[in-house]
Amino acid sequence: MPAPIHSGRELDITSDAIDEVNVIKGKLWDEDSEFDQTKDKTQFRDYESACDRVKDFYKEQHEKQTVAFNIQARVDFKTKSRGRMSVWEAIEMLNTLIDESDPDTSLSQIEHLLQTAEAIRRDGKPDWMQVTGLVHDLGKLLLLFGSEGQWDVVGDTFVVGCKFSDKIIYPETFVNNPDTYDAVYSTECGIYKPHCGLDNVMLSWGHDEYLYNVFKDQSTLPEEALAMIRYHSFYPWHREGAYTHLCNEKDAKILAAVKAFNPYDLYSKSDEPCDPVKLRPYYESLIAKFFPPVLDW
Numbered sequence: 495m496p497a498p499i500h501s502g503r504e505l506d507i508t509s510d511a512i513d514e515v516n517v518i519k520g521k522l523w524d525e526d527s528e529f530d531q532t533k534d535k536t537q538f539r540d541y542e543s544a545c546d547r548v549k550d551f552y553k554e555q556h557e558k559q560t561v562a563f564n565i566q567a568r569v570d571f572k573t574k575s576r577g578r579m580s581v582w583e584a585i586e587m588l589n590t591l592i593d594e595s596d597p598d599t600s601l602s603q604i605e606h607l608l609q610t611a612e613a614i615r616r617d618g619k620p621d622w623m624q625v626t627g628l629v630h631d632l633g634k635l636l637l638l639f640g641s642e643g644q645w646d647v648v649g650d651t652f653v654v655g656c657k658f659s660d661k662i663i664y665p666e667t668f669v670n671n672p673d674t675y676d677a678v679y680s681t682e683c684g685i686y687k688p689h690c691g692l693d694n695v696m697l698s699w700g701h702d703e704y705l706y707n708v709f710k711d712q713s714t715l716p717e718e719a720l721a722m723i724r725y726h727s728f729y730p731w732h733r734e735g736a737y738t739h740l741c742n743e744k745d746a747k748i749l750a751a752v753k754a755f756n757p758y759d760l761y762s763k764s765d766e767p768c769d770p771v772k773l774r775p776y777y778e779s780l781i782a783k784f785f786p787p788v789l790d791w
């Protein structure tokens with residue numbers, strides 16, 4: 495195990511300075527998360543014994559996420575507008591939503607966002623990563639912007655346009671997806687060149703890809719933060735090691751960032767609920783650092 499680098503609490507220096515040190519050393523992720531070690535990981539993502547709501551969700555998603563659907567979803571994203579609001583307004587707007595794909599929480603989305611951000615903050619991570627925790631699931635706003643259902647918004651993501659990986663949860667449910675029987679889409683690389691890089695690969699459309707596209711032009715978040723947002727649901731890749739035949743060197747670098755983010759997203763779901771009223775001033779100050787006052791969603 496590499497020697498741990500010091501967290502902000504130990505050194506008592508500003509988060510900007512820590513950030514700089516970490517970037518220079520290239521070691522931002524070498525420090526084991528204290529948070530991660532206090533959790534019983536077998537309690538999370540148990541899809542075997544998940545309820546029917548979760549199983550039905552994936553059955554539908556795996557049937558309907560086709561190449562044709564994914565191309566259309568991207569055309570719709572580019573040609574339609576969905577409204578303007580601030581980041582905090584977006585957080586509040588999400589509050590009514592319950593995610594049908596999630597076996598681990600039935601709390602509201604604002605709870606989940608605050609729990610994720612607070613866990614990152616407690617571990618002394620930089621402010622850009624805290625704010626990433628706060629906003630990472632805002633793409634679920636798609637549900638209020640005319641998505642077809644939950645299947646094109648939430649749940650784990652996977653590559654479309656090549657063989658569906660057996661590392662995806664409930665892989666047998668792809669029998670009902672027409673792309674399973676396509677002469678090209680059913681091959682190992684499908685429509686892609688080997689090692690073309692994830693930037694050139696179409697991931698199943700949902701809250702990750704949508705939010706990445708919203709923030710890449712309307713925030714000053716660093717590349718690692720945008721990768722955390724774009725790939726946080728891509729468990730077949732970041733947890734199971736699938737799709738190495740499509741990845742390039744850049745992907746190896748961002749994988750470290752995505753893996754570092756994952757415990758905060760997943761294991762904070764069992765933490766105590768947070769108080770949005772108390773926390774709002776702190777997070778509004780972070781939001782102001784990285785986002786314009788109003789964004790195009």
Ligand SMILES: OC1C(O)C(O)C(O)C(O)C1O
Pocket residue numbers: 593595596597631648649650651726727728729
């Ligand atoms: O990013 C997510 C997510 O927000 C979910 O709600 C979920 O159930 C996932 O499986 C996932 O990967």
Ligand SMILES: [Fe+2]
Pocket residue numbers: 630631701726727
């Ligand atoms: Fe998510």
Ligand SMILES: [Fe+2]
Pocket residue numbers: 606630631759
């Ligand atoms: Fe999340």
